[in-house]
Amino acid sequence: MDKYIYDESNGLWYELQGDYYIPCLTLPAEKENKPIGLWGQRHLRYLKEYKRVTYTTLLTNGTLNGYLVDIDEQAQDMFSRLIKQMAAKEGITEMLKVENQMLWIQRMGNIQIRAREIINTELIFN
Incomplete structure (x- = not known):
């Protein structure tokens, strides 16, 4: 045989x-094999566990990596924009950073946590 x-x-x-x-x-x-960042890796894990059909379709079409890179870029842009907007709305400035560093760190950490939660809800786990 x-x-x-x-x-x-x-x-x-x-x-x-x-x-x-x-x-x-x-x-x-x-076509392109760009590295996938943190947000893209999280979305990949979500697709593998909960959206098997979408994952398989993207994988077999050869578009999975490009899709994940796009999600990662969107999430990173959204994260930066949300941090700036929330900090401005809550009055967190460089002057606060100079005057009271611990308060600035606490409030910025809180903003980052909220921004991550928004991105996870709207982009990553959707």
Whole structure:
């Protein structure tokens, strides 16, 4: 028996494994392979656990990495924008940082936690 055979009816190659011929399938290569940041990794984990169909579709189309990079960029932009807007609305300035560093750290930490929660709700776990 041949190790590999080609089926002209469907255009697939098959490999002999044991007594069976298994199709030789590969995933399409993605155009760009940019690194995925923290937000993209969180969304990837969410897709794998709770949105298997979406994950599988993106993976087999070869668009998963680009999609995750886009989510990561959106989340990072949203995080920066939310931090600036919340700090301005609550009157947290550089002057407060000079006068009372511990209060500034406490309030900025609180803002970051709220911003992360908003991003998780609207982008990552949606």
